[in-house]
Amino acid sequence: MALIELQGITKYYEMGSQVVKALDGIDIEVAKNDYLAFIGSSGSGKSTMLNILGCLDKPTEGMYHLNGKNVEVMDPNELSEIRNQEIGFIFQSFNLLPRANALANVMQPLIYRNIGLRQRKEMAMQALERVKLGDRVDHLPNQLSGGQRQRVAIARALVTNPSILLADEPTGNLDSRTTIEIMQLFDELHGEGHTLIIVTHEDEIAQHCHRVVEMKDGTIFNDSTVSSGSAKLTA
Amino acid sequence: MLFALFESSRSALASIYAHGLRSFLTTLGIVIGVASVIAVVSVTEGMSSFIGDTFASLGTNSLTIQSYTPFEDQMKGIRARLTPEDLELIERRVEGIASITPLLAASRSSQIKYGSQTAFSQIMGTTYAYQDVSQSYTQVGRFLAQSDNLTRRRIAVIGEKVRENLSLPENPVNEYVEIGGEWFKIVGMLEERGDIMGMMSLDDIVLVPYATMVSLQGNQTRTDIQIQLSLSESAEVEDVSQQLTILLRNAHNLRSDEDDDFRIQTAEQLMEELDQIISMVTIVVGGIVSISLLVGGIGIMNIMLVSVTERTREIGICKAIGAKRHHILMQFLIEALLLSLLGGILGLGIGFGLGTLISNAIPGFPSASIPLWSIALALGFSGFVGVLFGILPAAKAANLDPIDALRYE
Numbered sequence: 222m223a224l225i226e227l228q229g230i231t232k233y234y235e236m237g238s239q240v241v242k243a244l245d246g247i248d249i250e251v252a253k254n255d256y257l258a259f260i261g262s263s264g265s266g267k268s269t270m271l272n273i274l275g276c277l278d279k280p281t282e283g284m285y286h287l288n289g290k291n292v293e294v295m296d297p298n299e300l301s302e303i304r305n306q307e308i309g310f311i312f313q314s315f316n317l318l319p320r321a322n323a324l325a326n327v328m329q330p331l332i333y334r335n336i337g338l339r340q341r342k343e344m345a346m347q348a349l350e351r352v353k354l355g356d357r358v359d360h361l362p363n364q365l366s367g368g369q370r371q372r373v374a375i376a377r378a379l380v381t382n383p384s385i386l387l388a389d390e391p392t393g394n395l396d397s398r399t400t401i402e403i404m405q406l407f408d409e410l411h412g413e414g415h416t417l418i419i420v421t422h423e424d425e426i427a428q429h430c431h432r433v434v435e436m437k438d439g440t441i442f443n444d445s446t447v448s449s450g451s452a453k454l455t456a
Numbered sequence: 457m458l459f460a461l462f463e464s465s466r467s468a469l470a471s472i473y474a475h476g477l478r479s480f481l482t483t484l485g486i487v488i489g490v491a492s493v494i495a496v497v498s499v500t501e502g503m504s505s506f507i508g509d510t511f512a513s514l515g516t517n518s519l520t521i522q523s524y525t526p527f528e529d530q531m532k533g534i535r536a537r538l539t540p541e542d543l544e545l546i547e548r549r550v551e552g553i554a555s556i557t558p559l560l561a562a563s564r565s566s567q568i569k570y571g572s573q574t575a576f577s578q579i580m581g582t583t584y585a586y587q588d589v590s591q592s593y594t595q596v597g598r599f600l601a602q603s604d605n606l607t608r609r610r611i612a613v614i615g616e617k618v619r620e621n622l623s624l625p626e627n628p629v630n631e632y633v634e635i636g637g638e639w640f641k642i643v644g645m646l647e648e649r650g651d652i653m654g655m656m657s658l659d660d661i662v663l664v665p666y667a668t669m670v671s672l673q674g675n676q677t678r679t680d681i682q683i684q685l686s687l688s689e690s691a692e693v694e695d696v697s698q699q700l701t702i703l704l705r706n707a708h709n710l711r712s713d714e715d716d717d718f719r720i721q722t723a724e725q726l727m728e729e730l731d732q733i734i735s736m737v738t739i740v741v742g743g744i745v746s747i748s749l750l751v752g753g754i755g756i757m758n759i760m761l762v763s764v765t766e767r768t769r770e771i772g773i774c775k776a777i778g779a780k781r782h783h784i785l786m787q788f789l790i791e792a793l794l795l796s797l798l799g800g801i802l803g804l805g806i807g808f809g810l811g812t813l814i815s816n817a818i819p820g821f822p823s824a825s826i827p828l829w830s831i832a833l834a835l836g837f838s839g840f841v842g843v844l845f846g847i848l849p850a851a852k853a854a855n856l857d858p859i860d861a862l863r864y865e
Contacts, residue, residue, distance in 0.1 A: 275776070333778040
C-alpha cells in the first residue's frame with residue numbers, strides 16, 4: 222500500500238462572490254522512499270497541495286490516506302498530532318523560533334510528544350550531528366548562516382522520525398553553493414530510506430529528484446520519472 | 457498534562473525574562489495594587505493589635521455612663537442629662553461597685569494658662585475615686601483628696617503632656633495655673649500613659665475637684681455629668697449594667713416605649729467599636745485598591761494581546777510542528793499568570809516596606825505586621841487577575857489558523 226494516497230482532492234476558496242479552484246481533482250500516490258518534486262508556476266496550486274499534504278489544511282472534497290490513516294476527517298487537534306508524528310516540515314524561510322538556540326529549536330517538536338528533557342536533548346543532539354551542526358547547538362538562529370539555519374530546520378524535521386519530509390522551496394533563500402550542500406543532504410536522507418517531497422518552481426531542483434509532478438491550474442499536468450536519476454547540480 | 461504545565465512554565469519564564477523591562481512595566485499595575493493592599497493591611501493590623509493591648513491595660517471591669525440625646529431631640533433643643541442626683545442614687549442602690557466617680561467637663565473654656573503660655577486641654581472635675589476607677593496614679597505630688605472636694609479647693613492634678621505644653625518645670629507641684637479666670641495650684645502630676653495611635657494623648661488632661669468644677673460652671677440646672685465606676689471583683693458587668701439601666705430609667709421617668717436617654721459603655725465595647733471602624737477602613741481601602749488591581753489586569757491583557765500578535769509566526773511554527781490547541785493556550789495563560797504573580801510578590805515586598813516605613817515615621821505608632829491571610833489574598837487575587845485577563849489573549853493565540861499564522865509577517 223502506498224504511503225500517501227490522494228483521491229479526487231479538491232480545494233475551493235471563496236473570494237467574494239467568486240469561487241477559486243486551487244485544487245481541482247487530484248489523484249496521486251506516493252510510495253515509501255519516493256523522492257518527488259511538485260513543480261509549477263505560481264498559482265498552479267502547488268502551495269495548496271503542500272498545505273493539504275502537510276495536514277495544515279483540509280481539502281474541500283476528496284480522500285487523503287497518510288500512512289494508513291484517514292486525514293480528511295480529522296479535527297485541528299488530531300491534525301496537530303499527525304503533523305507531529307508523520308510530517309517533517311522544511312520551509313523556504315526556515316521558520317526557526319528566533320529566541321531559541323539551535324538545540325532548543327530541534328527539541329521543540331519533542332515537547333509535544335511529552336518526551337522528558339534529558340531524552341529530548343539526546344535526540345536533538347543526534348539530529349544536529351546528523352546535519353553536521355554538532356558544534357553550533359547553542360547558537361541563536363540569527364547567529365547562523367542561511368545554510369546552517371536550513372540544516373537546523375532539517376534536523377528539527379528529522380528528530381521526530383516522520384514518514385515524510387515535506388520541503389517548501391527549501392533552497393529559495395540560499396545561494397547556489399549552499400543549495401548544492403542542502404540538495405546533497407537530501408540525497409543522503411533519501412539514501413537512508415526517507416520519503417522526500419519537495420515543492421519548488423526551479424526546474425534544476427526538480428530535475429534532481431527521481432519523480433517530477435508538474436501542476437497547472439490546480440490539476441496534475443504531467444507526472445514523470447526522471448530516468449537519469451539525480452541530475453548533477455552545478456554551482 | 458503536568459508535563460505540558462511544566463514545559464509551558466519554562467517557556468513562559470524565558471519569555472518574561474527576554475522582555476525584562478516590558479514585563480516589569482506590564483505588571484506595574486499589579487505591583488502597585490498589591491503594595492497598597494499590603495501597606496494598608498499591615499498598618500491597620502498593627503493598629504488593631506495595639507488597640508487591643510491598650511484596652512486590656514485599661515481594665516475590662518470599668519463602666520462609663522453618659523447621657524445620650526438622639527439627634528432628632530437635639531434638633532428640638534431637648535438635652536438628656538445625668539445629674540449629681542443620679543450619681544447619689546447609683547451609689548446607694550447599685551450593688552457590685554468598688555469605686556465610683558463623677559466626671560464633669562469644663563463647659564465654658566478648656567483654656568489653661570501659665571505665665572505667658574496658653575494651652576488647651578481636657579479639663580475635668582472629678583473626685584479621689586477617679587484614681588481607682590481609671591487606674592491612674594501620680595508620679596509626683598498627690599492626687600485629689602476627699603477634703604479638697606468638700607472645701608472646693610482650687611487645686612489641679614495635671615498630665616505629663618500639659619506640663620510640656622505649658623513649659624512648666626520638671627516638677628510642677630506648687631506652681632499656679634489659670635483656668636477660666638481662676639488660679640489653681642498644681643498638687644500633683646499623673647504617670648505618663650502614652651497615646652492611642654499617636655493621635656489621642658492620654659496625658660493631655662487636667663483634673664480639678666468635682667465640687668470646684670461645679671461651682672465654676674454657674675448654671676447648676678444644666679449640669680450634665682459622666683459617671684465612671686469600677687466593679688468589685690465578684691460583680692458581673694452584665695448584672696451591674698442591668699441594675700443601672702433599671703435604676704436610671706426609673707429615675708428619669710422613662711415609659712417602656714421610650715429609648716434609654718443614657719449610654720452605658722464598657723472598655724470592651726469601646727474596643728469593639730474601634731475595631732469595627734478599623735475593619736471598615738480596611739474594607740473600603742481594599743475595595744478601592746482592588747479597582748487598581750483590575751486596571752493592572754487590563755494592562756496585562758493588553759500586553760498579552762500585543763505579544764500574541766507579535767508572536768503570531770512563532771505560534772504558526774509551533775502548530776506546524778505539532779503543538780495542539782491546549783499547548784498554546786497553556787503557554788500564554790501561564791505567562792499571564794506568572795507575570796501577575798511575580799508582580800504580586802514584588803508588591804508584597806514593597807507593601808511591607810511601605811507599611812514599616814509609615815509606622816516608623818510616626819512616633820508612637822505601632823509597628824506594622826502582615827497577617828498570613830493578606831499574603832494569601834494578595835497572591836491569590838493577583839493570580840486570579842492574571843488568569844482572568846490572560847484567557848482572552850491565550851484563546852486568541854490558541855485559535856490561530858496555522859497557515860495564516862505561518863504566513864504572518
